[in-house]
Amino acid sequence: MKGIFTLICSFMLFLQLTAQDTVNTNWKEDISYLKELIDSEYPFLYKKISKDDFHAAASELMAQAEDAEDHEMVVGLMKLVSSFGYGHTSVGLRDTPFSLRQLPxxxxxxxxxxxxxxxxxxxxxxxxxxxxxxxxxxxxxxxxxxxxxxxxxxxxxxxxxxxxxxxxxxxxxxxxxxxxxxxxxxxxxxxxxxxxxxxxxxxxxxxxxxxxxxxxxxxxxxxxARDTTSSPNYLKHLDRIYYSEYMPDHNTMYVRQSQIQDDSLMAIPEFYDKVFREIEEKNIEKLVIDVRLNGGGNNYKNKAVLKDIITHPEIDSLGHLFVILGDRTFSACQNLVNELDNYTNAVFVGEPTGENINFYGDNNKEELPHSKIPVYLSFAWWQDKPQWENQQWLPPHVAVQMSFEEFVNNQDPVLDAALNFDDDGFILDPMGHLTTLFMKGDIETLKKDAFMLSKDERYTFFDLESRFVEVGERLANTGQVNEAMFVYQLNTELYPESVASWYGLAKTLKKSGKMEEAKGAGQKALSLAKDQTELQTELKGFLEDF
The missing domain is CATH 2.30.42.10 (PDZ domain)
Known part of the structure; x- marks a missing residue:
């Protein structure tokens, strides 16, 4: 009897699995279609992945089509499209026969x-x-x-x-x-x-x-998990796209804006005009704009926000204007925070954004011919900053991360950091500050401040290591070898495990004729590049010259 029961359960499971794979799909033709479509109409997406690598991945997936089940091909397709590395370029499975399952x-x-x-x-x-x-x-x-x-x-x-x-x-x-x-x-x-x-x-x-x-x-x-009978400011009134609240204990106006869209009660320009009228009437000293939940919308609506801030210099000054960033800050809101960074004196607090500073957005819906799965492919390049200022995200000036206990207890350490900000000794633009010291020749202060920045938790998301590597490369490429050598040397002191810094130092030492020191730095880089096969090969080639 037990054997019959087991057999029935196995058969029912087989029927369920078969039921989820009944769509008649020619996966090879779908993938081939997608590959040709991208090559002909979206070749600019080959930015983070090369065309050759994408084609190789597509061919590998096509080779699996005959033996794979539909759900295996679907996740393979997701992986293939995700290799472009742009949030607006994705596979849409909602309301299709291929939608996925999750745990409850x-x-x-x-x-x-x-x-x-x-x-x-x-x-x-x-x-x-x-x-x-x-x-x-x-x-x-x-x-x-x-x-x-x-x-x-x-x-x-x-x-x-x-x-x-x-x-x-x-x-x-x-x-x-x-x-x-x-x-x-x-x-x-x-x-x-x-x-x-x-x-x-x-x-x-x-x-x-x-x-x-x-x-x-x-x-x-x-x-x-959270007691929802009360809520911190960033989770209040989520039925509204934005809301404002005066905080008299800090003489601060708090604004939470969670989309770049007009709310049904009041359009964005009217809302911010109202906010600034209240700031003027009550002589409010600080403004906090919280966009940690803001996943974007229509970036043409950002103008009203910028206009009101720039025309109020008493707010647009260090220590008076704060913008709270978070992992959901994305798309048109990335444009907003880029513009606030470019044109205002805002202090960014919280966590980095979920978008690259410059990015591909605004996608077209393209349907695969057999599976009918929609694939969304980005076509618009948004560039608010020069290419040399592009980063994987916009980091906060003051890094604050929330613990689970703080979340459950409705605490908000991010807003608290903004409200209690002290600009005494705070460096708003670390690279600008260090560059000024370098140009003045104040090397002692430069080193002291660089070590401080590398250790201070407020600058957790400021990637000083990578920024110094970029500066070293630019200096070396423009013939400023001694200056590049100094930057790389300092970076190896700040970040002793930095492969790129040791390799950069080795190359500049070689250019300056310091061959033994160059060899030592190259060997150090090689010893650190344990899991980087291509870099190891390059370093071994570099060391063959000695």
Whole structure:
């Protein structure tokens, strides 16, 4: 009897798996069509990945088509399109036969780890637990495995919009962590000091947690880890695109704007005119604009915000204007913060944005001929800053990350940092400051301040190491070898494990005729480049000259 029951269960599972793969699709022709379409109409997307590498990945996926199941081809297609590395360039599976399955959870990443921020009520006991392992594998390793399937411009964008890829069963199956997309998944959790395991079955295809800006809503049978009977400012009135609140204890006007769209009650120009009238009437000293939830909209609507700020110099000054950034700051809001950085004296507080500073946005919907899967391909290049100022994100001047406990208790360390900002000794433009010291020849102060910047938590997201490497390269390429050597040498003192700095130092030492020192720096770089095969080959070639 037990054998018959097992046979029936196995047959039912087979029927379920077959049911999710019944679409008659010629995957080879779909992928070939996509490849030709990009080559002919979107060749500019070959920026972060070369055409040859993309073609090789496409050919590899096509070679799997005959033996692969549909869900395997779908996630392969996601990975292929995500290789362009632009958030607006993606595969759309919602409301298609190929929509994916997730566990009945909503994951969020905080300063101290990845947590179950919300779940179906049946798993209320697990809400607030930290995730340690998924399907027996360390959550950090699972993160690395599923990251390439998401169209992330940087890790912040994945943090904001892609964390639930860690519990998407088609991806877990594709990476060999579970048998198939219908398999139950065991999570190792930590809550109240107790480590334990819980097994979750995936939801129906396309079913998702009810959320507002990524946070679970306490309805539709779901529960949030946070006490939602009260909310911090950034989570207040989420039914409105923007709202303002005067904070008399700090004589500060707080504004939360979560889209670059007009609210139905008041358009953006009228809203900001109203905000600044109140600032004038009450002699308010500070303005905080919170865009940590803002995923964009219509960047032509940014003008009103800039105009009102620039025409109020009492606000547009250091220590009086603050902009809160976060991982969801993206698209048209990236344009907004770029312009605020260019034209105002805003102090940015919080975490880096989820978008590259300059980026491809505004996509076209292209439908694959057989599967009918929509693929969204970006066509508009948005460049608010010179190419040499482009970075993976816009970093905050003051870095503040939220812990899970702070989130659960409705605390807001990011807003607190803005309200209590002290500009005494604060360096708003670190590279500008260090460049000025360098030009003045004040090397002692330059070194002291550089070491301070590399250690101070407020500058956590200011990538001084990479910026110094870029400066060293520019100096070396313009024949300023001694200056480049100084920059590289300083960078090796600040960041002793920096391969690029040691290699740059080796090349400049060689140019200056200091062959033994160059050889030593090259050997140091080679010893650090353990997992970088191509760089190791290049370094070995460099060292053959000695």
């Amino acid at each position: 959870l909503n994951l969020k990443e905080f300063k101290d780890g990845i947590y179950i921020e919300g779940s179906q009520e049946a798993f209320a006991a697990d809400v607030g637990a930290r995730v340690l392992k998924i399907a027996g594998e360390d959550v950090k390793e699972v993160y690395k495995k599923v990251y390439p399937y998401f169209p992330a411009e940087n890790s912040q964008f994945f943090k904001a919009y892609g964390m639930n890829f860690l519990i998407t069963t088609e991806l877990l199956a594709g990476e060999g962590l579970i048998e198939n997309p219908l398999s139950e998944v065991s999570l190792t959790l930590l809550k109240d000091g107790l480590e334990y395991q819980r097994v979750f079955a995936p939801m129906e295809k396309g079913e998702r947690a009810p959320t507002a800006y990524g946070y679970t809503k306490n309805d539709e049978g779901w529960i949030s």
